[in-house]
Amino acid sequence: MNARPLALHWRRLAGKGFAALAAIIAITCVQWSPGEARAAGLFSRPAADIQSLDGAVSWVNSPPLTPQSLRGKVVLLDFWTYSCINCLRTLPYIRAWAEKYRDLGFVVVGVHTPEFGFEHQPANVQRAAAKLGITFPVAVDSRRAIWRAYGVQGWPSLYLADAKGMIRNRQLGEGGYAQSERVIQQLLREAGRTGVPTDLVSPQGEGTQAAAGPMPAQSPETYVGAAQAERFRSPEGPLRLGPSHAYQPATSLALNEWTLAGDWKVGEEAAELQRTGGRIAYRFRARDLHLVLGPAMEGKPVRFRVRLDGQAPGADHGSDVDANGIGMIDSHRLYQLVRQSSPGRERLFEIEFLDPGVSAYAFTFG
Template identity: 60%
Template sequence: MTLLILAYLGGILTIVSPCILPVLPFVFSRAGQSFSRSVLPMLAGMVLMFALVATLAAVGGSWVVQANQYGRWLALALVALFGATLLFPKLAERLTHPLVSLGDRLSQSAQGGTTAGARPGASFLLGIATGLLWAPCAGPILGLVLTGAALQGASVGTTLLLAAYAAGAATSLGLALVVGGRVFAAMKRSLGAGEWIRRGLGGLMLAGVAAIALGLDTGVLAQLSTASTGGIEQRLVDQLGAGRAATTASANAPTANATGTSAAPRAAGPSMMPVRDTTMAAADVPAPLPVEGQLPSLDGAVQWLNSPPLTAQALRGKVVLVDFWTYSCINCLRTLPYVKAWAQKYHDQGLVVIGVHAPEFAFERDIGNVKKAVHDLGVDYPVAIDNNFAIWRGFHNQYWPAHYFIDAQGRVRYHHFGEGNYAESERVIQQLLREAGASQVASGIANVQASGIQQAADMRDVRSPETYVGYERAENFASPGGAVHDQASDYRAPSTPSLNQWGLAGDWRVGPERATSMQAGTRIVYRFHARDLHLVLGPNANGQPVRFRVTVDGRAPGDAHGTDVGADGAGIVASQRLYQLVRQSGDVRDRTFSIEFLDPGVSAYAFTFG
């Protein structure tokens, strides 16, 4: 029941979402007309189309995304026609007779000169077009509903949640129509401005079409608006403790901790969380390589970068390396130089490398974020965005990073989880290329010189484990009184933390996935032992940068500063990603790290070490 209520509330909040603003003129074109013959059919058409798109997105594949894009352009054309008939009533006279007839009907319906003249069919059609434009404005709550359906399969519960979300949106839009109708009626009585109102609505509709066509509904408006609902919806999501739903998967095997030793998997509600395997121990490559299974379908990707969609059938005859990664995972980033080297070295001999980006944190589901990371990291091979974990499930995968090696017959022949074993993995590539008939396969091992954040960890000196800041998986939290879940609270940092203890200082809101700073001057303190310290951070809810200052043992880091920090400890959180804050060049010993945020709104997700 709680889920249904939150889904309904999430739908209500859609009315103030930035990208819904260009759609509102289409809605207000019904204001002041008969509720049963005009307003209700439009809302019904809009909710029906939205529910249809959302349901297909929950159970369909990449073709649904493409179909929805074509549908949006069709909807834009239809709404533009409505707007033109409102703005230029004589336009219909200049068209051919069928279009004149259609334009007159649409114009009369959109103008709604009288209550009796309102046409339910045209209102329903406008509602369908509006629904196609509105569906992409959904926020975090709907994202969780769709993700849950993709991971667990469609169900009656999913359908009810979608219906609740759509009903909430219809409620808020219906109220807007009632209010809008009264305002327009008052203007007509006092000013006699009915004709100008009609033309104004037509102009606004055409402006909205232009804004959506140019991407301003999700771009510029999202940056300018102060009424973004993402943060509000995320707070509702956090109340459920469901912020991790996007990365929930079944785990049937032991996982590994930061030192590479076997450990029991952690529970996360009814199922287990996939984890990062950082195993560094060497493993012998079996000879001959056994057959572990067939290459699963790749159709579940929601989008492909650097390539058109690839299929298992089209890859026959090629040796394929599938790399499961996510862009804020330090272990993934440290394997990336080797994967890129193999992709370049063996491309002409028949190797195809596919990066499957499966998000760990909610912000990694944002395709724009992934595109930027792919560009910044210099990844030029195909990347499948696996936001629904369809490809992940097809491989029965449980780890970041994970590498699967497929032969030219489409058979999985070898796999490796975590960092390390690079020489063995490259020899597997060479063996599979020879089996496929490639000539003059290089026998040497790639000489990879990684630097910066991608440099291999010095595991001999790593005594601090990966540490999550959100309460769902947090450990060793040492602020007095413990963490207060899902509400703002004033924290004090531990005065003398022991190794691997950490705490917050100032006003923070701790959710299941992250902690969010509620004021300037907040801090995070961590007593660690490692060469490198990284922290996954994001700017404030409006995307505005957050300045910070780092100290190590109470002083500016100097030569121990990371790539994202100056020697004076100053830095800026400008995007949602992993930041390297400390890299020591001398002796590694227990040190106390502190980061102070000079602006409010930063989100902190997880510490990693190397």
């Protein structure tokens, strides 16, 4: 897969601005070292102390890892969060690398650093890791201690350390898989490993883990919570933070505008439906549409119905919806609601909730 532009695969930068993105790109550029290392995509600088992994509140798939247990290993630190579509799409590659190079002294350590409140809970992270087929160790970084120690700016971020504990490569966002794997191979050879393969993996992800479409989405990530909501439309004006309010939907939406209908209580990071029959509509242009959702009460699923341009999605349904547009919200996670063969035209997406008690957090596209 060809690496795509960084801006299309970099989720939720601190500050959300292009200035922050430019600063990160500038930092990355000046860290390349000369000669062959530059050509190979390598740089060398002192790594953040691996003991900073002690900031994890718990671990999944492993006891706490220590500097001693990682000594002499080539280590990939994968900063991710399980509601992030960009993170999910990297997983087929990371799982494949972990399996392919495990016996050569290569270790993947996932660092799960949350965005939304539900992602702070270790039990939720453990369930998500199991559902996603993650068997490598995961540090649950709910306090962002490890994130801060490494100066991470967004999801996903991949840091490769050599057997001496030096950070030698950093990948910001999706893509760059071929270069990352070549760096893994070179660092293993530098560590004296023999029989290091020269071929590259080419996994095929499914559902939310499938690769992004060939054309960039024309719709941006959009938050439903009041703290970061943009392009909301209603005849009554902006979102109302606080008590429940009966929203009247906008009668028409321009590209990338959205609206609510029904009785919603809007908080800082999500909107919670109070009564059956509430709806969200969004006019978008992209191959895929995802929405981070969760039931208000664990163990009490919420049924929903999706429509595209007023009709059942048919062949354009996502992996969490059937062709009739029917689906079920059973846990807090990212749901793929639309998967089209191409992003050729604007579509009006509508989701109607057939039960009360659902929280909606953010749209993402691909």
